Structures are given as structure tokens and as C-alpha cells.
Amino acid sequence: MEYPVWLWHWDGPDALPWARARRIDLTPEARERKARAVVGHRSQVEPLSDRPGDEVLLRPDMLAHFARPWETVLVAEPGDGDPFDELHAREEDPWDVRTSWYERRKRALTLAVLPHERYAVGLEVGCSVGALAEDLLGRCDAVVAVDGSVAALERVAGAEGLRTAHASLPEDWARLEEELGDGPVELAVLSEVGYFLSPRRLAELADRVGALVAETETATVLACHWRHEIVGWPLTGDQVHAIVGDRLAAHGLERRSHLVEEDVVLTVWAVPDR
Structure with a gap:
């Protein structure tokens, strides 16, 4: 409300x-x-x-x-517009993801903790200008980068194997599934996006993501979030990971890695080795 x-x-x-x-x-x-x-x-x-x-x-x-x-x-209407569309239209790189050491180090940590060397298709939810999606291509045959901001997706560099999808999740999940096609999605990444959702929407998104990857041999979900207060939004990074972990457990994904620093929390959930 x-x-x-x-x-x-x-x-x-x-x-x-x-x-x-x-x-x-x-x-x-x-x-x-x-x-x-x-x-x-x-x-x-x-x-x-x-x-x-x-x-x-x-x-x-x-x-x-x-x-x-x-x-x-x-009654709030999530999905009707993106709060960051104007920001991305106004600024080339609103969070300095391509230049700041915090962002570059965080992406290196993200890649390092992935438990499998290779994934068929990776999904990034909330890709912004696409810096992480481009790095994930080094570990995935294909990456689908999703964002609710049209202006953000226009900043994503074209690269072989990288596709973008305009969707506000979880509301537009059916549209995203059409974009993904029939191929197995083995990896889903939620980076710096969870606290911009209400607890209910985040839980629904985690449920959708868990069901999407759970049946694959290398099913992996990775979340990475800033740990300090996000002014004006309901959740902290630690709370985001607690909600995501609870929902993923229902799909058989267990916590594999958990890195907690002063500024960032990074967690990997995966299916047990089969």
C-alpha cells in the first residue's frame, strides 16, 4: 500500500x-x-x-x-513502471558498476563462488547496464539479462550469447518464460535487486527462480546484496537472503557458499551433487 x-x-x-x-x-x-x-x-x-x-x-x-x-x-501497482527508468535515462552508469572497485571486486567474487565451471543458460534479474551479465558469459553458453527499465536495457552492450528481456518480476514471469524458450536455465543471479521488492514479491520471485532451475544437474542460484540500509525501501541485504534461502529450500536447493563482509553479503544455493 x-x-x-x-x-x-x-x-x-x-x-x-x-x-x-x-x-x-x-x-x-x-x-x-x-x-x-x-x-x-x-x-x-x-x-x-x-x-x-x-x-x-x-x-x-x-x-x-x-x-x-x-x-x-x-493499492500499489508494481510492474506498471520502473522507478529506475528515469535514472538510467539520465545517467550512463548510475552506480558506476564499470569503474568502481567495489563493483568490480564484487563481480569477481560472484564468478569465483559459482560451484560449476560451466552453465548452459544463465539468468540475471535486475541487470541494469549489463556489466555482470557480460562477465557471466565467460561461464555460460548464453545469458538472458532482465530489467524493468527500458532505458537500462538500452545501455547493455551487444555481445554474442547475451540477450535482454524487458520484464518487471515476478509479475511478468509468463512473458519471461516465453523469452527463455525451452532450453534449461541452470543459473539464476539476483544481484542488488532484492531489497527493491516487497517481502511478498521477493518470496514469489524466489519461488519462480527455484522452480526454474531446480530440475537441472547444475542448478545454482546466487544472490549478492549491499548490507547497509537502503533508504526508502523495506528490506536489508541480510533480510533478502533470508527470504530467498527459505523459498529455495522448498525446491531442494541448499546453501553452498555464504560470504559476509561489512558491505556485502553473497550467497550461493545449489542442488546437492547428484
Whole structure:
């Protein structure tokens, strides 16, 4: 669910997508606690000083929206657009993945912990500009790089054996399966993407990925994530790996490697040697 705050001030109720709106009635206790919380946010509800520019930010007409006996929330619509499309359109390499030592070292670690020398088809979810997908070609006959951002996919360099697919996962999984075709996908990589999903969407994606690779002889899933807080998003890297590992266990994949550093966590799950 999404919570409108400044929409009331900037646009007003006519801008609200009412088809996605839901009303949540509040108990008297919840209203009282909420009112105390709002008043406690002193930098927003009181002037910072008597100097020009330090006037109160949230005036009574704005605060009135938060004193009502209900909340208005919006049902989120994942998959309708990508939050990073504008970023990739504006910047050639938003996270400096081709130049920063952190990113280059992380890709080297990713390749080093893969338990098998060779895979038929590898899948990378959330490929951004494709730096890791290009490196995975050294270990895979073919790589399918997926991203929800059209602008990001336009930055992926053309290389033999590398295909791109525009999809917001897990919602567009059926479309991705058409792109993958009938060949066995033995490797799936989730790098720096899990914390941009809700826990529910991440669990569904891990289920899909586990089912995709589980029946192959060299089934491998690799996840790699930044361990610090991702401001504005619900999960940390450690939480992402806990959710993924729990879902992959249901498909018979066991943890093979687990590297934890101050900045990064990298985990490999694979089927037991057959």
C-alpha cells in the first residue's frame, strides 16, 4: 500500500487515483496516538524561528487531512513502471558498476563462488547496464539479462550469447518464460535487486527462480546484496537472503557458499551433487 502525504497539498483530491484508493477506519486509540505523533514532529508543525523562511511548514489546513477518523491509502501497482527508468535515462552508469572497485571486486567474487565451471543458460534479474551479465558469459553458453527499465536495457552492450528481456518480476514471469524458450536455465543471479521488492514479491520471485532451475544437474542460484540500509525501501541485504534461502529450500536447493563482509553479503544455493 502507498500513503499519500504531500499529494493533498500539491494536487488535491482530484489528482487521487480513486480506483486504487482504500479507506481504513481508525479506532479512537489509534487517532489519539497519531495526533500525539504529529504534534511531536515539532520541526514540521512549529516555526523553526522567528526569521523569514522559518515559518511553520504544515499549516492547519494541511494537518486537517491527518486528523480525520480514517486513512486513505492506495493499492500499489508494481510492474506498471520502473522507478529506475528515469535514472538510467539520465545517467550512463548510475552506480558506476564499470569503474568502481567495489563493483568490480564484487563481480569477481560472484564468478569465483559459482560451484560449476560451466552453465548452459544463465539468468540475471535486475541487470541494469549489463556489466555482470557480460562477465557471466565467460561461464555460460548464453545469458538472458532482465530489467524493468527500458532505458537500462538500452545501455547493455551487444555481445554474442547475451540477450535482454524487458520484464518487471515476478509479475511478468509468463512473458519471461516465453523469452527463455525451452532450453534449461541452470543459473539464476539476483544481484542488488532484492531489497527493491516487497517481502511478498521477493518470496514469489524466489519461488519462480527455484522452480526454474531446480530440475537441472547444475542448478545454482546466487544472490549478492549491499548490507547497509537502503533508504526508502523495506528490506536489508541480510533480510533478502533470508527470504530467498527459505523459498529455495522448498525446491531442494541448499546453501553452498555464504560470504559476509561489512558491505556485502553473497550467497550461493545449489542442488546437492547428484
